[in-house]
Amino acid sequence: MTTAADVLPSRLGLTPGTRAALVVLLTGALCLALEPVLPWLVKWPDAWTLPATQWVDTVTRWILGWLKPLARAFADLMRYPMDWANLALNATPWPVTIGLITALGWYLGGLRMAALGFLGLSFVLASGYWSESMNTLALVAVSVPLALIVGGAIGLLANEFPRLKPPVQAVLDVMQTVPTFAYLTPLLVLFGFGPVVGLIASAIYAAPPMARNVILGLERVESEIKEAAVMSGAGRLQQLFQVEVPSAASQIMVGVNQCLMAALSMVIIAAVIGGFNDIGWEVLLTMRKAQFGQSLLAGLVIVVFAVVIDRMSGALAIERRRHDPRVVYGVLALAAVLTALFWSRLPDPAEFTLLAPVAEAVDTGLGEFTAANGDWLAGVKNGAMFYVLLPLRIGLDQAVLPFTWGFAWTPGMSWAVFAAGAALCLILIWRGRVTAGLMVLIGAGMLETGIADLPWPFVLVGAAALGRIAGGWRLSLLAVGLMLTILLSGLWDRAMLSLYLSGVSVVACAVVGGFFGLWSAVSPMAWRIVQPICDMLQTIPLFVFLIPVLMFFQIGEFSAFLAICAYAVVPMIRYTRHGLVSTPPELMEAAIASGATGWQIMRDVRAPYAAPTILLGLNQTILYAFAMLVIAALIGTTGLGQSIYLALGKADVGLGISAGAAMAILAFLADRMVQGFAEERRRALGL
Amino acid sequence: MTGTTPPAIACQHVWQVFGPNARKALDAALQRTGGDARAAAAQLREQGLIPAVQDATFEVGKGELFVIMGLSGSGKSTIIRCISQLLDATAGEIALDGENIVGASKQRLTQLRREKMGMVFQHFGLFPHMTVAENVAYPLRVQGVAKARRRERAQEVISLVGLEGREDAFPRELSGGQRQRVGIARSLAVNPDIWFLDEPFSALDPLIRRQLQDEFLKIQANLKKSIVFITHDIAEALKLADRIAIMRDGRIVQIGTPADIVLRPADDYVREFSRDVAKGAHARVRSVMRPVSDLPPGPDDPGLRPDMTLDEALAHCMELYQPVPVHDDSGAVIGAVNPVDLAAALQVESE
């Protein structure tokens, strides 16, 4: 096979891309042809897998056993600040809390922020979830300082000792790809059930963005500013804290903002382990009871917090001007006076049920809506399931059934698909686009087989080929090595299921997001509508996406698919638009001067120029999709996400870590490959 | 520069090579070439290293205004970064007032920077989060000077550079010219003896530049510091310098007075620099004067002085062809000039 694949094409003078496609195609064809004789070529036999999950379990339990006393002591220690924060937030009369947030809003961003703070917290109060919200806030209030200190310290150390920088960056990169639920299982074993797990998990999850931004910010301080500090005779600590850190303040504040948002998101995710009466738990509970009105209300409370925290901490990063402190004192005094005056008559926040009728109305409205439009909704869902998702997952040969499609699949039809693919391939080759032709043929094969049922040698060779083209031999070897680990560990089937669902979602996001990005690029009006939606979607914690899809489509893969798409589409839109609108004006002018029409400019100038940026957007979309895939396990997905979630329920460390690692491997490889392609495009454009 | 007091700055065979294992590579290259700097630099380049400063040797006397000139990338900034020890020189010796500072301890360097050195940066290097007054007072703040004293001294230097009234502005609120004045004020806050200025005026438009140059000369006339001033503008160099060093690709190709540079360029590179300068306005009579014993003056006496520019001198002896005497301030004849030489000196470039 090597002779056929390597010697022949190189003699034909084919590009590496074509050669790689040819090798992949031949591997696939060979697997399909040999399937009847050698079934192990398609499905890796269970007998060949290693009990990796158990090994991981044994090793980690052993390590965790060692760490446990320390961890428990730490947990006991952390209980104090948590209790204090809890007490402080719950004991503070609500008018004072609202006053404080409003005053803070004023100080940071003037009237608009003050109004945002006031209205946001009033909504929380009216929702009746005040004390649950305060419990959540208490967790955030303790975990964020922890994350800021740890992340900041890591950033400073990496800056002080340049040798540390590459390993620290590598660890931060890997941490970005490890799915959120996967942290929780070992922490659960380590710290025992309870809110401390949520606290630690959110601190771990929120520290990396801080560290990243500190490193980036300090790196970006102009060298002359640093030198000016040296020449002023400052000692190292004076240089660092009096000059470099303040000069990097905006970037560091971006880190603080991201840290806050990550902490909030994780605190809410950590609610799945329960044991703490917080707002995330409320969402879960009501979701399980199918009280979608309540669930939506609780979800909106989370969104309100996310928006308030995001906008206020964002103001820290952008605005230097602070607003008149006299207004701050005024607002605080007003709140205090009100509290004192109505002290005896101050209603318990839990008694507020202003919005309960709304929740009920939503419930009944939803009931009526689904009753009236049930057929239509089911039609959408089943159509997508039977005609798109299922065929992609298990292949046309198994998905086409008389029951759904109205006829049964025959081998003849398989041949027809292959023949159509081959015909298209030949046409493309004849028109000089050899690689595209081969890709069509590969696509036809994949459609017939189904992504979840792809023969493992085909996947391995495919990963190797992609790695080779995107990043050279090292990436290629790395890809094969990492994929082999998954294969040997017995998680292959689940990994393929995850790959399928995330792959489908990413393609959908690429198409939809690409379209909206393009539209926003050509029409500023459209962007004015799309931008706030994107901002909103990006602020909403992962968890909340599940509520609306559940309301309309119940538990199942289609709901998961929708939730993933809703979350992961944003970077694709943003980057596409950004790439397209940032074409240098000289290039556009040159094209216009050559007499190109608007669409010709788009196709020949703007799109190629934007390609690296769009690829980076795709990369973000992939990472987002993987992150959401795990969360979506809550509403019914198969694959690694489900394993991670189940492992959490059973405190099965081995499965949790292995499945988490497998997920991280997929995300990591996807990340590296797309980055590689983006880099290659950038080089080709001489950027 | 008498024999007893050491020069303010003395550099001997200073090298700055960028790249991995620079020190070892430089030693090896010097060994192979038997100490030939040019050949060694060429070898280093071949190995992919950057010899940004090669074998620089010069002295700056006390109170002297020493200008370093060269094209972009010729190593000017690097050389003052070596002297101020912002960069650790790869090889060579650097002494300030006779004290060797290569390998000096961190504390000693900090002390030197607090007491002796001031630096103005090419791109200003102002602290964005501090006001003008805080920027200027920062060198005092790190020494723990009390706030009131700091403010007072900052006020002094701020008025010296003519920025009164803008003390509480932030750098982003200032124009380029004002920013550079802040940089200058900051570098003067501790009243240093040695003053480094890295292209302080090149980011400014020509009018402001001329104005700042004049103010700078005025300040220097009062303060009499030892100065290393970097520029890539020959007119600026000729206007300000006591002596000029010309750098090319890391090498110092010529050191001399403005007149030397204009009238006796060491090579085509230097000649190229002074091509567009009106030489007559920079070179002095002294540079073409010869002893009376060589050149007995004729009967005409247009009253030449040694510090007249060639243009002025030529204007005085337009009609003369015989050698003429040159008088010092007391009126005594100290030499003679041939009007033909005057004209020839101005023609150097066209040959």
Ligand SMILES: Nc1ncnc2c1ncn2[C@@H]1O[C@H](COP(=O)(O)OP(=O)(O)OP(=O)(O)O)[C@@H](O)[C@H]1O
């Ligand atoms: N930290 C560094 N690492 C590697 N190379 C450097 C470094 N600093 C300077 N160089 C190189 O050394 C050479 C001299 O740079 P330098 O900044 O001294 O030039 P310059 O004469 O000040 O130029 P300009 O007029 O543009 O300021 C350049 O080729 C530059 O690329």
Ligand SMILES: [Mg+2]
């Ligand atoms: Mg420079």
